[in-house]
Amino acid sequence: MKEIKLVVVGLTGSGKTTLVKHASQIPVVETDERSLRDIGKPTTTTALDFGAVDMGDVRVRLFGTPGQERFSYMWDDLLQGADGFIFLIDGSDPESLEAAREMLRTYREKTSIPFIVGITHSDVPRSMTPEEVAKYLELPEWAVRGVVATDRESALSLVGYFVELLKKGGRYG
Amino acid sequence: MLQELVDRSPEITGIVLASLDGFPLQYASRNTIDVDRQAAVIASLASLAKRSTQMVDIGAPEEILITSERGRMFIYRIEDLAALGVITAKDITAGMILLKIRQMLPFLVEELRREIETFGGRL
Ligand SMILES: Nc1nc2c(ncn2[C@@H]2O[C@H](COP(=O)(O)OP(=O)(O)OP(=O)(O)O)[C@@H](O)[C@H]2O)c(=O)[nH]1
Numbered sequence: 518m519k520e521i522k523l524v525v526v527g528l529t530g531s532g533k534t535t536l537v538k539h540a541s542q543i544p545v546v547e548t549d550e551r552s553l554r555d556i557g558k559p560t561t562t563t564a565l566d567f568g569a570v571d572m573g574d575v576r577v578r579l580f581g582t583p584g585q586e587r588f589s590y591m592w593d594d595l596l597q598g599a600d601g602f603i604f605l606i607d608g609s610d611p612e613s614l615e616a617a618r619e620m621l622r623t624y625r626e627k628t629s630i631p632f633i634v635g636i637t638h639s640d641v642p643r644s645m646t647p648e649e650v651a652k653y654l655e656l657p658e659w660a661v662r663g664v665v666a667t668d669r670e671s672a673l674s675l676v677g678y679f680v681e682l683l684k685k686g687g688r689y690g
Numbered sequence: 691m692l693q694e695l696v697d698r699s700p701e702i703t704g705i706v707l708a709s710l711d712g713f714p715l716q717y718a719s720r721n722t723i724d725v726d727r728q729a730a731v732i733a734s735l736a737s738l739a740k741r742s743t744q745m746v747d748i749g750a751p752e753e754i755l756i757t758s759e760r761g762r763m764f765i766y767r768i769e770d771l772a773a774l775g776v777i778t779a780k781d782i783t784a785g786m787i788l789l790k791i792r793q794m795l796p797f798l799v800e801e802l803r804r805e806i807e808t809f810g811g812r813l
């Protein structure tokens with residue numbers, strides 16, 4: 518079986534841990550700890566998330582990163598040997614868009630592996646659409662997809678979409 | 691409290707107390723250390739250690755020990771409050787640090803609870 522490694526990146530609260538949890542077939546390793554500061558949710562990732570899912574003839578290993586800057590030392594380590602990354606943006610939080618664009622730029626400077634952008638919270642009314650975000654990030658529309666990270670089927674569909682793109686060898690940037 | 695421990699323990703070169711989400715709460719050191727980054731890494735290690743011992747069902751970690759070329763680092767998780775990183779010389783008596791930390795622990799926990807309240811009592 519072919520194995521691929523995908524890294525899930527993005528700002529805190531974008532839904533990385535949620536996506537890994539819902540897409541994984543195996544019990545997930547997560548390192549969330551209670552957050553001392555108010556970040557809009559009770560816990561935050563302090564090291565990584567790890568899960569795996571088989572998709573046809575490929576085993577996908579999913580690594581979630583910590584979103585907070587002080588844990589950024591993990592970003593480069595987790596990108597080692599990665600075949601691609603999924604950049605998540607909380608679609609219900611337009612105010613995070615500018616910071617997200619900056620973070621995406623940082624990642625694209627670090628690595629030239631393929632990536633897609635997932636717009637989480639697509640179930641929340643008045644969320645940003647993938648088309649809007651694609652325009653803002655100056656990316657082709659096919660590179661930005663909506664996702665409901667709390668929903669297994671939707672989470673799997675995002676990962677599956679990316680795996681298909683990788684199989685076709687689609688690179689951009 | 692940390693400064694006191696460093697002062698009376700020549701084998702300890704530094705101590706960093708970090709919140710479990712990786713912020714520095716207190717520290718004392720003979721050398722300059724990047725306390726912000728060290729606190730984040732200590733929190734990561736404490737969290738990873740807890741998960742990996744859970745997976746093999748051997749209970750909560752009491753002590754994490756990293757032996758390096760020129761020294762050692764001990765990491766302790768203090769309840770669900772914080773993680774403590776202790777940097778020492780290499781030639782120290784095993785168990786010594788754990789003993790010292792255990793003696794200090796009740797006082798530290800009390801102080802921590804007070805300190806954490808200043809963050810808005812989220813713990
Ligand atoms: N309604 C809805 N909620 C979501 C969605 N994705 C994530 N969430 C929620 O948003 C929060 C996101 O939290 P995490 O998954 O911990 O975010 P993270 O990106 O891992 O954050 P850090 O670990 O702090 O970097 C959680 O409360 C999720 O339940 C989504 O697609 N829809």
Ligand SMILES: [Mg+2]
Pocket residue numbers: 533534535561562581582583584
């Ligand atoms: Mg997370």
